Amino acid sequence: MRLRLHNYWRSSASYRVRIALGLKGLAWEYVAVDILKGGSAGAGGQHDLGYRAKNPMAQVPTLEVIEDDGQVHLLTQSLPIIEYLDERFAAPPLLPPGVAGREARAQVRALAEMVNSGIQPLQNLSTTLQVQALGGDDKVWVKGFIARGLAALEAAVAGSAGRYCVGDEPTIADCCLVPQIYSAHRFGVDPAGFPRLAAIAAACDQLPAFAAAHPDRQPDAVLPR
């Protein structure tokens, strides 16, 4: 079995999956999709017909799972991709296991969803381009939604955090939090205003899987930013 991840260095949804692949200790192949200008018509590569056949939303990431017999599974959406990896490669679990972990699992999924549907879509490229097209200030737009979302996350982890978002083992919630903190820096929101989140992100960054997944360490990174 081989894994091929179509992704982009600075994409936070891609960054989530890279972290999960690292936590599972999996080898994978990097396929860069330049969402800014990598496409055949001057637009981002996510709009190319070939890529859209894999990902009809024209977004990264997409994971190709190539079985030994040649069968290919195409997976889209970062959270279902991570849950697939968690089901197929059990250790270490990225959701608290068993009956005892039921409520903690709900909390992990809630935190992940706050990032996935409550913050990231509002900072996404297609959204900011549309805000610009309507004459709005996309930077003000993004900063407001990130600050509001992080304030909610800061409150939400108060009852569940240990070293990480939920307890003392990294979970899917941390796979979402760290890229969102990266985006906060990128869009000018200071995460220091959210001390619980900042402490969790600092703990995550000490783990090799999180460090290896950082945008600046990807082969398509354009540095200095």
Ligand SMILES: N[C@@H](CCC(=O)N[C@@H](CS)C(=O)NCC(=O)O)C(=O)O
């Ligand atoms: N819910 C999707 C979000 C994917 C997404 O929004 N990807 C962004 C990069 S983080 C993208 O491809 N944007 C391209 C565009 O907006 O044209 C997931 O989790 O995979």
